[in-house]
Amino acid sequence: MSLFQSLEEKALQKWGWSSYFEALWNGGQRENTVPARVIAQQRKFWRVAGTFGECWAEPAGRLHLSTGESVEWPAVGDWVAVELGDRQANGMIQEVLPRRSRLVRKTPGKKTAQQVIAANVDTALLVSALDGDFNPRRVERYLAQCWESGARPVLVLNKADACLDGERKAAEIERLAPGTKVCMLSAKTGQGLEELEEFLKPGDTLVLLGSSGVGKSTIANRLLGESLQDVRPVREGDSRGRHTTSSRTLFALPCGALLMDTPGLRELQLWDAAEGVSQAFADVDALAAQCRFSDCRHEDEPGCAVAAALVAGTLDRARLENHRKLLREQAFLRRKLAPEARQEDFHLAVVK
Numbered sequence: 001m002s003l004f005q006s007l008e009e010k011a012l013q014k015w016g017w018s019s020y021f022e023a024l025w026n027g028g029q030r031e032n033t034v035p036a037r038v039i040a041q042q043r044k045f046w047r048v049a050g051t052f053g054e055c056w057a058e059p060a061g062r063l064h065l066s067t068g069e070s071v072e073w074p075a076v077g078d079w080v081a082v083e084l085g086d087r088q089a090n091g092m093i094q095e096v097l098p099r100r101s102r103l104v105r106k107t108p109g110k111k112t113a114q115q116v117i118a119a120n121v122d123t124a125l126l127v128s129a130l131d132g133d134f135n136p137r138r139v140e141r142y143l144a145q146c147w148e149s150g151a152r153p154v155l156v157l158n159k160a161d162a163c164l165d166g167e168r169k170a171a172e173i174e175r176l177a178p179g180t181k182v183c184m185l186s187a188k189t190g191q192g193l194e195e196l197e198e199f200l201k202p203g204d205t206l207v208l209l210g211s212s213g214v215g216k217s218t219i220a221n222r223l224l225g226e227s228l229q230d231v232r233p234v235r236e237g238d239s240r241g242r243h244t245t246s247s248r249t250l251f252a253l254p255c256g257a258l259l260m261d262t263p264g265l266r267e268l269q270l271w272d273a274a275e276g277v278s279q280a281f282a283d284v285d286a287l288a289a290q291c292r293f294s295d296c297r298h299e300d301e302p303g304c305a306v307a308a309a310l311v312a313g314t315l316d317r318a319r320l321e322n323h324r325k326l327l328r329e330q331a332f333l334r335r336k337l338a339p340e341a342r343q344e345d346f347h348l349a350v351v352k
């Protein structure tokens with residue numbers, strides 16, 4: 001491999017390029033295009049970065065998504081094939097590579113449609129605050145959403161400095177998500193921050209999710225550290241540079257990891273996450289599988305394993321109720337998406 005090639009590779013790796021995407025890229029016929037990552041989006045323009053540096057790009061008319069998904073537009077985090085224009089000052093996005101993970105939300109407004117707001121996130125830091133409105137039910141909701149997206153969840157319990165019974169709350173959260181890492185920290189004092197290190201490997205893409213006020217910005221500032229100025233370069237003698245670069249949403253952290261921050265991510269709501277819900281509540285599903293009747297509603301049927309677990313105290317009633325609530329939401333969304341499904345649901349209800 002020539003020195004030039006390895007330098008090119010480094011430039012891509014900086015944005016999270018990996019052997020996974022390289023194999024995808026090499027598996028296709030792509031002439032006149034280069035790989036690039038979408039690092040920001042403004043209306044119908046996408047900021048892309050690659051070995052050529054950075055430029056704004058537009059999607060080609062015949063843009064297609066290799067995965068055949070209905071969600072066609074490139075999103076922040078996507079790897080795309082770009083055809084560069086003159087002097088590499090602009091580009092045309094010809095293709096969006098298949099996504100490894102995707103965070104989806106309902107499009108704003110009444111329309112029942114979905115929109116990908118972040119792609120190829122490796123790790124989602126699901127942030128809760130240990131003070132005031134600590135809410136395990138909300139954590140379950142975020143977990144369901146995260147499992148659905150394909151990103152790995154890490155549960156972050158922030159504001160450890162403002163809480164006396166942090167250990168007890170952490171233990172409660174650990175029970176909700178066996179096998180998922182729970183980190184207790186204080187973004188204010190810096191205590192416990194080192195627990196995040198294992199998820200901050202060079203090229204890893206992270207996102208901070210959680211309700212407003214839990215400390216996402218404070219954590220982001222901690223991770224960005226002294227380099228805050230570096231990630232918002234202002235071009236010499238160009239006062240407008242400040243504006244154009246402030247929209248940047250994929251930040252390269254000093255440690256080499258990438259942190260995604262888009263406004264849409266903060267107001268994420270559960271959306272078509274049936275798969276994620278069943279993963280987040282795998283324990284409840286496993287219990288239900290042991291009920292005597294396969295269509296057990298876990299109310300007062302004999303031989304109900306779910307009811308038995310409630311009595312034994314191995315399953316929390318609030319958790320079961322939250323599971324039901326999320327399932328109802330999913331059913332509601334499905335009916336909205338497919339009016340013909342309404343008939344089917346009604347039919348099932350009558351048979352039961």
Ligand code: GDP
Binds near residue numbers: 158185212214215219
């Ligand atoms: P965001 O809305 O999730 O981005 O939350 P912010 O980062 O803006 O934080 C909301 C408030 O919580 C601010 O007043 C922060 O100073 C405060 N805060 C953030 N992290 C901590 C922490 O670890 N401990 C305490 N006591 N306060 C914190």
Ligand code: ZN
Binds near residue numbers: 291297299301307
């Ligand atoms: Zn049952």
